[in-house]
Amino acid sequence: MKQITAVIKPFKLDDVKDALLEIDVSGMSVSEIKGHGRQKGHTELYRGAEYNVDFVPKTSLATVVKEDQVDAVIQAIIKAASTGKIGDGKIFVTNVERVVRIRTGEEDADALS
Amino acid sequence: MKQITAVIKPFKLDDVKDALLEIDVSGMSVSEIKGHGRQKGHTELYRGAEYNVDFVPKTSLATVVKEDQVDAVIQAIIKAASTGKIGDGKIFVTNVERVVRIRTGEEDADALS
Amino acid sequence: MKQITAVIKPFKLDDVKDALLEIDVSGMSVSEIKGHGRQKGHTELYRGAEYNVDFVPKTSLATVVKEDQVDAVIQAIIKAASTGKIGDGKIFVTNVERVVRIRTGEEDADALS
C-alpha cells in the first residue's frame, strides 16, 4: 500500500474530498499545517512595528490506498486542487508496509475502508 | 526502525500512552487531525441553514521503534484504543531509514529514547 | 527523494527555517504537535485538584529533498535546533517514492521548489 499525502490550499479541501469519494477513496486524515515555499507569506503591522508571517496556512491530506489506485488518486487531487497559482501545493507518495484496523484487527487491504 | 502511526479516538490517547509506556515505548509525537471514513460526521444548524461537518476529530500518534518492537506496539495500541465501534481508527507502519537525536547527534537505535 | 522530519522546540522554528533557506532548501511544511519523551510535562492545579499535562508542545517540520542533500539538511537542523537540553528533539529520515507539483504536474526533482 501507498500513502499519498497532498499539501493543498485549505479552501480546496472540500473539492478534493469530493473528488476522492468519487473514485471510491473514502478514508483520509486531514491536518492543518503551515507551509513555506514559493508562495509568499504576509507582513503584519502592530503599533508601528512590522512582523513577517513567513508561513502560509495549508491543509495536509493523507490517504492510504492500494498500489493500483495511486495514479487515479494523484490525478483526482491535481484536478480538484489546482488553481494554477503559486502555492497550489505538492503530492508525496510513500510506502506503507502494514495497515491494521483497530476495531477488528483486520490487516492491509481489508483494513482500508 | 519503523514508524507506527495510529489514528485513534481522541479520548483514548491517555490509555494508549499508558499502554505504550508499559512496554517501554516512551517517545511519541501526537497531533490533532480530522478524519473521514466510515464514521459519520454531524450536521450543524445555524439560523435555519444546515451545514455538514464531514470530518470527525481524531488524534494521530506516531512512535518510531526498533523492528522487533513493532508487533508488541501494535497489540498494545489495539488493546488500548479499541471500543468496538466504528471509527476506532487505523494503524500504519512505515519504514524509517535514519533517526538522529538533535541534542547529542546520536543515531538510530541510540537516538530513540 | 527523502523526507526529513524534525521534531523541534517551537521557539527554534525560525532559526531552523533560516538555516534551511541558507542551504537552499526553501520548501517545508510545519505543524504543531505534542511530544512525549524524556522531557517532562508539567502539573496544573485547578481549584485544589492536580492535573498532569504529560505532553509538551513541539513543532514538527518536514521537508522533502534530493538524496544528496540529506546530510547537509541534518547538519543544518542539528546546528540550528540544538540547545543542549533534554527535549531538543529528533530527526527522522524516510523514503519518498514520488513527488508531484499540483500546479504544473511536474514530478520528482522538478517538483521540489
Next chain:
Amino acid sequence: MDVFFLTLGAAMVLAMHAGFAFLEVGTVRKKNQVNALIRVITDFGFSTIAYFFVGFAVAYDINFFAPVAELNVLAGGEHGYKMVHFFFLLTFAAAIPAIISGGITERVRFWPNVVATVVLVGLIYPFFEGMIWNGNYGFQAWLGASFGASFHDFAGSVVVHAMGGFLALGAVLTLGPRLERYSKTGAVNAILPSNIPFLALGSWVLCVGWFGFNVMSAGTAEAASGLVAMNSLLAMVGGLIAALIAGKNDPGFVHNGALAGLVAVCAGSDIMHPVGALFVGVVAGAVFVWGFTFMQNKLKIDDVLGVVPLHCVCGAWGGIAAGIFGTTALGGAGGVTFMAQLVGTLTGVGIAVVGGFVVYRAIKAMLGIRLSEEDEHMGADLAIHQISAYPEEDMQTH
C-alpha cells in the same frame, strides 16, 4: 439631577455600541473581527463629529459654538442639560451606522463607509428625527390634524431602528452578497459565525443598555416611568422566548430575539399595557426568525447579522403596534391612533429606503464601496488593518 439622569442614559447607550461591536465580532469570520471592532468605534467617532457640527442643528436647530459662559453650564444655569441631551441623542444617532454595519460587514471598504456614516448621521437621520421628535416641517401637526394624533415613537422603533434597518437594506443590496455566499446554482453556502460567546456578550450588553435607551428617553428623572421599564422587559422576554421556539434553540436566534422584542417595544413602551408589550415582543421574535430565514435563503439577500429583519421589520412592527396596543381599548394609555402610527411609520420607511439607496449608490459610483475580491478573500483584517485578531497565533514561535 436631570444631567445625572441623562448622563447615565447616554453612558448606557454608549455601552450598547460595544454591544453592536461584539454582536458583529462573534458573527463574522475570524479574518474580519478586527475590522468589525474598528469599524464600530470609528463610526461612533465620525458620527459624533457629524452630529456635533451638523446633525444636531438639522434636527433641533441647536449648536454649541458660543463660549462656555453662554452655554448655560455655570452656576445658576441648567448645568449644561442641553449638552448631555446632545450626548444622549448622539448615542441614538450613532446607532444608525452601527445597525448598518452588521449588514455590510466582511466586504465593505473602510473610508467609503466613513463617508456614508457622516452623511447619514449628519443629514438624513436628523432630518427625520427632527420631523418626528422636534415637530419640524409641520409633519407631526399635519398628522395630528388628519388622524387625531401625532406619530408616537417614544424611544425610536421607527426613528432609530426602522430608519437604520431600511438604510441598511439599500447598503446591503448595493454591496451584494459576500463571495461564495450563494453558488452559481443558487445553493446557499455555509459562512459560519466565528464565536458564539462574543455574539452572546454583544447581545447582553445591548439588552442591558437598552434600558437606558428606553427609560432615559423620558428626558428627566421626574418623568421616568416604571411602565417603560416593565414593557421593555416583557417585550425582550417575549422576543427571546419566541425566537427560541421558532428558531429551534439556535443561539443566534435566541440572542437576537431578545433584541427583536426590544426594537419593537421602543415606540409604545410608555403607553402599552405590559401584556400587550409581551405580545408585541413575541411577534417580533418570531417574525425576526422567519424574516431572517426568508431573506437569506429565499430572497438571497446576504445581510450578515440580519439587521434588516431585526431593525426594519421589528421596528416598523413596533411603530404600528403602538397604534394598536397603545389604545385604551387594549388596556393601553391611549393618545395614539392606528392611522397616525401607520402613516408615520411608512414615512420613515420611505425616507430610509430612498436615502439608503441614494447614498450607497452614490458612494459606490464615486468612491467604490466594496473590497477587491482578493482583499475580501484575505479578510478585511489583513487587508485594511495589517493585523489579524489573534496575532500571537499567527507567528509560529512562542
Next chain:
Amino acid sequence: MDVFFLTLGAAMVLAMHAGFAFLEVGTVRKKNQVNALIRVITDFGFSTIAYFFVGFAVAYDINFFAPVAELNVLAGGEHGYKMVHFFFLLTFAAAIPAIISGGITERVRFWPNVVATVVLVGLIYPFFEGMIWNGNYGFQAWLGASFGASFHDFAGSVVVHAMGGFLALGAVLTLGPRLERYSKTGAVNAILPSNIPFLALGSWVLCVGWFGFNVMSAGTAEAASGLVAMNSLLAMVGGLIAALIAGKNDPGFVHNGALAGLVAVCAGSDIMHPVGALFVGVVAGAVFVWGFTFMQNKLKIDDVLGVVPLHCVCGAWGGIAAGIFGTTALGGAGGVTFMAQLVGTLTGVGIAVVGGFVVYRAIKAMLGIRLSEEDEHMGADLAIHQISAYPEEDMQTH
C-alpha cells in the same frame, strides 16, 4: 426619581445575569458553552413570565392585570414605581435558576430545566421571599415576638443566595456527577475549565452589578446608604484576598472569592461596621475555598461551578453573621438578634433543601432530567442546539 433609582438597580442586576452566563461559559468545557449561554438567557425569560403571572402575586399579592390607566403610571400617579420594583425584584428571583444553572450544567436536559425554573420562580422562591420581605404568614412577627427582632436580610444572603444554593444542592444530587468525573476506583478526574478570561469576565460583571443588588435594595434614592456600598466593597475585597491565599493564587478561587464575600455581606450590609464586613468577607472567601475542595474531592459532589459552597454556605454564613456583626456590641447599627438570624436562616435552608429535592426528583420522575450518555459525551451544544460555540472552526474550509 425612585423609578430612576430602581431602574438602574434593575439594569445592574440584569447585567449580573450576563455575569452568571460568562462565569459558566468559562468554567464548562467548550462543547457546552453554547448551552450555558442559552440556558441562562432562557431561564431569565421564563423566570420573568413565571414571576409576572404568578410569583409576584404569591410574594406581595400584587399583579398588573388592570388597564394602564389604573396602574399609577400616569401623571399624578407614582410613575409606575411598583412596576420597576417588580423589575428589580424579578432580577433577584431570576437569580435562583441562574445560581442553580452553574451546578447542573454540562448534563441537564433543556426543557425539564425550564419547568424547574418556572416552578421555583413562580412558587417556591416567592413563598419564602414573601415570608421574609413582605411579612407573609406572620413568620417575621413571630420571630420578633420570640427573639426580640425579626429576621434581617437586607439584600438577600438568605432569601436569594442560600435559597438558590440549597435548591441547587437538590438539583446537583438528583442529577449526579458528570460522566467520568469520578472513576470507579474513586479517583477524581480532570474536567478542566475551557476559558479563564470568560470566567473572570463573568465574575467582574457580577461584582459590579452587585452594587446595584445591594445598594438599590434600599428601594428609594433617599434611603440609599453609603454604608451598604462600603460594606459590600470591603466584603468583596476580603473574600477575594482570602480566596487568593487559601486557594494558592488559583484564578477560579480568586474570582469566585470576591463573589463569596458579596454573597455573605448582603444580609447585614446596612448594619454592620465596615471592619466587620471585611471580616465577614474574609471568612466567606476562605470557607468557599475549603468547602469547594471538600465537596468535590471528599464528598464527591459534582457541583460544576461550586454554587453550593458559594451560595449556600456563604449565604447562610451571611445571614448568621448579620446577627453577630450587626449588633452594637461589635460596632454595628443594632436592631438584630443572633437567634432571629439563626432561626430565619435555618428556615430558609430547610425550605430550600426540601423544595430542591422535591422539585428535581419530581421532574426526574416525570420528564427525565439528564441528557443521554451519548448526548452528554457529544456535548450539550451539538445535542441540543445543533451548533458548537466556534462553528467556523468546525468547518475545515476557510
Next chain:
Amino acid sequence: MDVFFLTLGAAMVLAMHAGFAFLEVGTVRKKNQVNALIRVITDFGFSTIAYFFVGFAVAYDINFFAPVAELNVLAGGEHGYKMVHFFFLLTFAAAIPAIISGGITERVRFWPNVVATVVLVGLIYPFFEGMIWNGNYGFQAWLGASFGASFHDFAGSVVVHAMGGFLALGAVLTLGPRLERYSKTGAVNAILPSNIPFLALGSWVLCVGWFGFNVMSAGTAEAASGLVAMNSLLAMVGGLIAALIAGKNDPGFVHNGALAGLVAVCAGSDIMHPVGALFVGVVAGAVFVWGFTFMQNKLKIDDVLGVVPLHCVCGAWGGIAAGIFGTTALGGAGGVTFMAQLVGTLTGVGIAVVGGFVVYRAIKAMLGIRLSEEDEHMGADLAIHQISAYPEEDMQTH
C-alpha cells in the same frame, strides 16, 4: 440622593478595573493572561485595604473606625455620604496600580508587586492627592497666591493619570525589557498581542466607565455638569480618530487612542469649550501614537501596553491644556492660569518619577521584582498560578 449618585460613579469606575484587566489580557501573550487577570483584581483588593486603613486618612484625614452609630449613616445623618465618597475615590486610587500593571506585565513577580501596590496606594498617591484635592500642605494656596489660580485638575489628568504613568516609568525601567524583546544587535523583536477582541473589550469598558470617572467627579448630583459629559465625549472621539489616522488603522492604537483623549480631558473637562476638548483629544491621540512608537523602537523601553505614553504624556498634556483651553480667551469658563497648571503638573510629575524609582528600586533590592528567566519563559500563568488560560486545551483528552 448624592449617595446614589456617587455609588453609580463608583460602580462605573469599579467596572473600569475590569477594563484594565481585559486591555491587558488582550495585549499580553496567552501564557500570561491568567496572571494579568489575577494581578488586576488582587491589586484592587490590596488597594482597598491600603486606602481604607491608611491612604484616605493621609489624603483627607478621615477614617471609619468609629462605631456605625457615629458614622452618619443612620436616619437624620447624611446616609454615609462620606463612605461612598471613600468608595468613589478608592476606585481612583486603585487605578494607580492598574495603570502600572500594563507596563510591567509578563515579567513581574506577584507578591513584590502587591507590596508596591500597598505603598503607592497607601502613601504616595494620597500624599499628592491630598495636596491637590484637599489643600494639604498649603500647596494650592501657594499656587493661588503665586500664579493667580490654584491648580485645577477636575477629574485627575495629573492626580491620577500622570501620577500613575510616571510611577510606571520607574517600574518599567527598574524591571527592564522582557526576554528577547530587543536582540543584542538592537533589533526590536515581535511580541504580539494574543487577543484583539479582549483588548477592544477592555477599551470599551474603560470608555463607558470613564463617564462615571469624569461626570461623577462633581461629587453631588446637583453639581453634575453636561459640559463635563460633552467634553469627555469629544476628547474621546478626537483621540480615537487621531490615533486611527496617525496609527494607520491599527486596532491597538485606535482603542487606546480613545483612552488617550479621555486621559487628557479629565483635568479641564469642567471648564473647556467642547471644541477645545475635541482639539485636546486629537493632540492626545496623535501624541500617544508617536510617543508609543518612539519609546518602543527608539528608546527601547519595553512598556508593554504603552502606559507611559498613554497616562503620563497625555495626562501631563491634559493638566497643561486645562490652563490653555480653560481660559475665557479660548471660550472656556476661566478661573485657571497657564502657570499654575504647569507648576502643578510638573510637581505631580516630579513626585511620581522620584516615587516610582525609589519604591521599585527598593523592592527590587529587598525582595526581587522580576520573574526568573525560566519562569518568564514558561509564562507567569504556569509559574505563579499553576494553570493556563485555556486549561481544557492543555489536556489532550476531550
